[in-house]
Amino acid sequence: DGGITQSPKYLFRKEGQNVTLSCEQNLNHDAMYWYRQDPGQGLRLIYYSQIVNDFQKGDIAEGYSVSREKKESFPLTVTSAQKNPTAFYLCASSTGGGQNTEAFFGQGTRLTVV
Amino acid sequence: AQKVTQAQTEISVVEKEDVTLDCVYETRDTTYYLFWYKQPPSGELVFLIRRNSFDEQNEISGRYSWNFQKSTSSFNFTITASQVVDSAVYFCALSEEDAGGTSYGKLTFGQGTILTVHP
Numbered sequence: 451d452g453g454i455t456q457s458p459k460y461l462f463r464k465e466g467q468n469v470t471l472s473c474e475q476n477l478n479h480d481a482m483y484w485y486r487q488d489p490g491q492g493l494r495l496i497y498y499s500q501i502v503n504d505f506q507k508g509d510i511a512e513g514y515s516v517s518r519e520k521k522e523s524f525p526l527t528v529t530s531a532q533k534n535p536t537a538f539y540l541c542a543s544s545t546g547g548g549q550n551t552e553a554f555f556g557q558g559t560r561l562t563v564v
Numbered sequence: 565a566q567k568v569t570q571a572q573t574e575i576s577v578v579e580k581e582d583v584t585l586d587c588v589y590e591t592r593d594t595t596y597y598l599f600w601y602k603q604p605p606s607g608e609l610v611f612l613i614r615r616n617s618f619d620e621q622n623e624i625s626g627r628y629s630w631n632f633q634k635s636t637s638s639f640n641f642t643i644t645a646s647q648v649v650d651s652a653v654y655f656c657a658l659s660e661e662d663a664g665g666t667s668y669g670k671l672t673f674g675q676g677t678i679l680t681v682h683p
Contacts, residue, residue, distance in 0.1 A: 485673075
Protein backbone atom coordinates (compact mmCIF):
# COMPACT_ATOMS: atom_id res chain seq x y z
CA ASP A 451 0.00 0.00 0.00
CA GLY A 452 1.20 3.52 -0.76
CA GLY A 453 1.88 5.76 2.17
CA ILE A 454 4.30 7.34 4.57
CA THR A 455 6.16 5.30 7.15
CA GLN A 456 7.71 6.85 10.20
CA SER A 457 9.93 4.94 12.58
CA PRO A 458 10.26 4.36 15.38
CA LYS A 459 6.85 5.05 16.87
CA TYR A 460 8.34 5.84 20.28
CA LEU A 461 11.86 7.09 20.91
CA PHE A 462 13.65 7.89 24.11
CA ARG A 463 16.72 10.06 24.17
CA LYS A 464 19.16 10.95 26.86
CA GLU A 465 20.09 14.57 27.23
CA GLY A 466 23.04 15.49 25.04
CA GLN A 467 22.41 12.78 22.46
CA ASN A 468 21.53 13.20 18.82
CA VAL A 469 18.72 11.03 17.49
CA THR A 470 17.43 10.46 13.97
CA LEU A 471 13.79 9.98 13.05
CA SER A 472 13.07 8.09 9.88
CA CYS A 473 10.50 9.04 7.24
CA GLU A 474 9.97 7.04 4.06
CA GLN A 475 7.30 7.49 1.39
CA ASN A 476 6.36 5.38 -1.61
CA LEU A 477 3.89 7.85 -3.09
CA ASN A 478 6.43 9.24 -5.58
CA HIS A 479 5.94 12.68 -4.05
CA ASP A 480 8.52 15.38 -4.71
CA ALA A 481 7.95 17.38 -1.54
CA MET A 482 8.42 16.23 2.04
CA TYR A 483 7.98 18.00 5.37
CA TRP A 484 8.65 17.67 9.07
CA TYR A 485 6.31 19.08 11.69
CA ARG A 486 6.49 19.21 15.44
CA GLN A 487 3.34 18.97 17.56
CA ASP A 488 3.17 20.20 21.13
CA PRO A 489 0.02 20.13 23.26
CA GLY A 490 -2.19 23.13 22.61
CA GLN A 491 0.08 24.57 19.93
CA GLY A 492 -0.93 22.76 16.79
CA LEU A 493 1.75 21.74 14.31
CA ARG A 494 4.78 23.82 13.44
CA LEU A 495 6.99 23.38 10.40
CA ILE A 496 10.59 22.36 11.09
CA TYR A 497 12.05 21.71 7.62
CA TYR A 498 10.77 20.98 4.17
CA SER A 499 12.18 19.75 0.90
CA GLN A 500 10.60 20.30 -2.49
CA ILE A 501 13.15 18.31 -4.45
CA VAL A 502 15.98 15.86 -3.88
CA ASN A 503 19.21 17.40 -2.54
CA ASP A 504 17.45 20.60 -1.54
CA PHE A 505 15.70 21.60 1.67
CA GLN A 506 14.59 24.76 3.43
CA LYS A 507 14.20 25.81 7.05
CA GLY A 508 10.71 26.13 8.42
CA ASP A 509 9.59 28.17 11.39
CA ILE A 510 11.43 26.24 14.12
CA ALA A 511 14.55 24.75 12.49
CA GLU A 512 17.00 25.51 15.29
CA GLY A 513 18.40 22.35 16.84
CA TYR A 514 17.32 20.15 13.94
CA SER A 515 18.96 18.94 10.74
CA VAL A 516 17.73 17.04 7.70
CA SER A 517 18.98 15.45 4.50
CA ARG A 518 17.26 14.55 1.24
CA GLU A 519 19.55 12.22 -0.68
CA LYS A 520 16.71 10.12 -2.07
CA LYS A 521 13.23 11.06 -3.19
CA GLU A 522 11.66 8.51 -0.87
CA SER A 523 13.49 9.46 2.31
CA PHE A 524 13.66 12.57 4.50
CA PRO A 525 15.27 11.77 7.87
CA LEU A 526 15.21 14.31 10.70
CA THR A 527 18.02 14.54 13.26
CA VAL A 528 17.24 16.10 16.59
CA THR A 529 20.55 17.41 17.86
CA SER A 530 21.71 18.13 21.37
CA ALA A 531 21.27 21.83 20.56
CA GLN A 532 17.48 21.41 20.61
CA LYS A 533 16.58 22.65 24.09
CA ASN A 534 13.20 21.02 24.42
CA PRO A 535 12.95 18.07 22.05
CA THR A 536 10.15 16.16 23.79
CA ALA A 537 7.27 16.30 21.31
CA PHE A 538 5.32 14.42 18.68
CA TYR A 539 6.96 14.58 15.24
CA LEU A 540 4.99 14.19 12.03
CA CYS A 541 6.35 13.71 8.56
CA ALA A 542 4.31 14.56 5.46
CA SER A 543 4.63 14.53 1.70
CA SER A 544 2.86 16.10 -1.26
CA THR A 545 3.35 16.19 -5.01
CA GLY A 546 4.19 19.89 -5.11
CA GLY A 547 4.81 21.82 -8.30
CA GLY A 548 2.08 22.13 -10.87
CA GLN A 549 0.25 18.98 -9.89
CA ASN A 550 -0.41 19.61 -6.29
CA THR A 551 -2.11 17.22 -3.99
CA GLU A 552 -2.84 17.79 -0.38
CA ALA A 553 -0.25 16.59 2.09
CA PHE A 554 -0.32 13.04 3.38
CA PHE A 555 0.95 12.41 6.88
CA GLY A 556 2.71 9.54 8.61
CA GLN A 557 1.64 8.17 11.97
CA GLY A 558 4.26 10.11 13.86
CA THR A 559 7.15 9.51 16.24
CA ARG A 560 6.82 10.43 19.89
CA LEU A 561 10.19 11.55 21.22
CA THR A 562 10.83 11.75 24.94
CA VAL A 563 13.98 13.03 26.60
CA VAL A 564 14.87 11.05 29.71
CA ALA B 565 2.79 36.46 8.12
CA GLN B 566 -0.13 34.09 7.99
CA LYS B 567 -2.02 32.96 11.05
CA VAL B 568 -4.82 30.51 11.79
CA THR B 569 -6.92 30.71 14.92
CA GLN B 570 -9.20 28.02 16.26
CA ALA B 571 -10.72 29.65 19.29
CA GLN B 572 -12.44 26.52 20.60
CA THR B 573 -9.89 24.43 22.47
CA GLU B 574 -12.33 21.67 23.41
CA ILE B 575 -15.91 20.86 22.51
CA SER B 576 -18.03 18.17 24.10
CA VAL B 577 -21.34 17.05 22.61
CA VAL B 578 -23.73 14.17 22.88
CA GLU B 579 -24.18 11.87 19.93
CA LYS B 580 -26.57 13.13 17.21
CA GLU B 581 -25.98 16.76 18.11
CA ASP B 582 -24.72 19.09 15.40
CA VAL B 583 -21.40 20.79 16.10
CA THR B 584 -19.54 23.62 14.39
CA LEU B 585 -15.78 24.09 14.62
CA ASP B 586 -14.63 27.63 13.99
CA CYS B 587 -11.57 28.71 12.02
CA VAL B 588 -10.39 32.25 11.36
CA TYR B 589 -7.32 32.99 9.28
CA GLU B 590 -5.05 35.92 8.42
CA THR B 591 -3.05 36.28 5.24
CA ARG B 592 -1.88 39.08 2.95
CA ASP B 593 -1.92 36.87 -0.12
CA THR B 594 -4.79 36.98 -2.57
CA THR B 595 -4.20 33.34 -3.52
CA TYR B 596 -4.23 30.86 -0.68
CA TYR B 597 -5.61 27.48 0.27
CA LEU B 598 -7.48 26.35 3.33
CA PHE B 599 -7.61 22.84 4.73
CA TRP B 600 -9.23 20.81 7.45
CA TYR B 601 -7.50 17.75 8.88
CA LYS B 602 -8.69 15.22 11.45
CA GLN B 603 -6.27 13.65 13.94
CA PRO B 604 -7.64 10.47 15.53
CA PRO B 605 -5.97 8.96 18.60
CA SER B 606 -3.61 6.98 16.34
CA GLY B 607 -1.84 10.25 15.56
CA GLU B 608 -1.73 10.63 11.80
CA LEU B 609 -3.53 13.54 10.18
CA VAL B 610 -6.36 12.65 7.84
CA PHE B 611 -7.18 15.10 5.08
CA LEU B 612 -10.81 16.24 4.97
CA ILE B 613 -11.05 19.16 2.55
CA ARG B 614 -9.11 21.77 0.58
CA ARG B 615 -10.59 25.06 -0.56
CA ASN B 616 -8.86 27.74 -2.65
CA SER B 617 -9.35 31.43 -2.07
CA PHE B 618 -11.28 31.93 -5.30
CA ASP B 619 -13.93 29.36 -4.52
CA GLU B 620 -16.37 30.48 -1.86
CA GLN B 621 -18.90 27.78 -2.58
CA ASN B 622 -19.91 25.88 0.48
CA GLU B 623 -19.34 22.16 0.36
CA ILE B 624 -21.17 19.22 1.82
CA SER B 625 -19.83 15.70 2.09
CA GLY B 626 -22.14 13.36 3.90
CA ARG B 627 -22.48 14.62 7.46
CA TYR B 628 -19.68 17.15 6.98
CA SER B 629 -20.12 20.65 5.61
CA TRP B 630 -17.84 23.65 5.28
CA ASN B 631 -18.67 27.34 5.16
CA PHE B 632 -16.01 29.60 3.62
CA GLN B 633 -16.53 33.35 3.97
CA LYS B 634 -13.75 35.61 2.70
CA SER B 635 -15.49 38.69 4.09
CA THR B 636 -14.92 37.43 7.62
CA SER B 637 -11.79 35.33 6.86
CA SER B 638 -13.49 32.27 8.23
CA PHE B 639 -13.64 28.63 7.17
CA ASN B 640 -15.95 26.85 9.58
CA PHE B 641 -16.63 23.12 9.71
CA THR B 642 -19.94 21.59 10.75
CA ILE B 643 -20.61 17.98 11.63
CA THR B 644 -24.29 17.08 11.46
CA ALA B 645 -25.67 14.33 13.68
CA SER B 646 -22.31 13.71 15.34
CA GLN B 647 -21.15 10.19 16.13
CA VAL B 648 -18.70 8.78 18.66
CA VAL B 649 -16.28 8.02 15.80
CA ASP B 650 -16.05 11.76 15.13
CA SER B 651 -14.13 12.19 18.38
CA ALA B 652 -10.71 13.51 17.41
CA VAL B 653 -8.61 16.63 17.19
CA TYR B 654 -9.50 18.79 14.21
CA PHE B 655 -7.04 21.19 12.62
CA CYS B 656 -7.65 24.06 10.26
CA ALA B 657 -4.64 25.03 8.14
CA LEU B 658 -3.55 27.53 5.50
CA SER B 659 -1.00 27.42 2.70
CA GLU B 660 0.09 30.22 0.42
CA GLU B 661 1.86 30.49 -2.90
CA ASP B 662 5.54 31.13 -2.66
CA ALA B 663 8.39 31.64 -5.12
CA GLY B 664 8.60 27.91 -5.69
CA GLY B 665 4.91 27.58 -6.49
CA THR B 666 2.12 26.48 -4.24
CA SER B 667 3.04 23.85 -1.77
CA TYR B 668 0.07 22.18 -0.18
CA GLY B 669 2.26 20.64 2.47
CA LYS B 670 3.79 23.87 3.73
CA LEU B 671 1.04 24.64 6.14
CA THR B 672 0.26 27.03 8.94
CA PHE B 673 -1.93 25.23 11.43
CA GLY B 674 -4.39 26.42 14.01
CA GLN B 675 -4.05 25.15 17.56
CA GLY B 676 -6.62 22.43 16.99
CA THR B 677 -10.03 21.71 18.52
CA ILE B 678 -10.51 18.58 20.59
CA LEU B 679 -13.95 17.19 19.84
CA THR B 680 -15.44 14.60 22.17
CA VAL B 681 -18.72 12.98 21.22
CA HIS B 682 -20.40 11.11 24.06
CA PRO B 683 -22.78 8.21 23.42
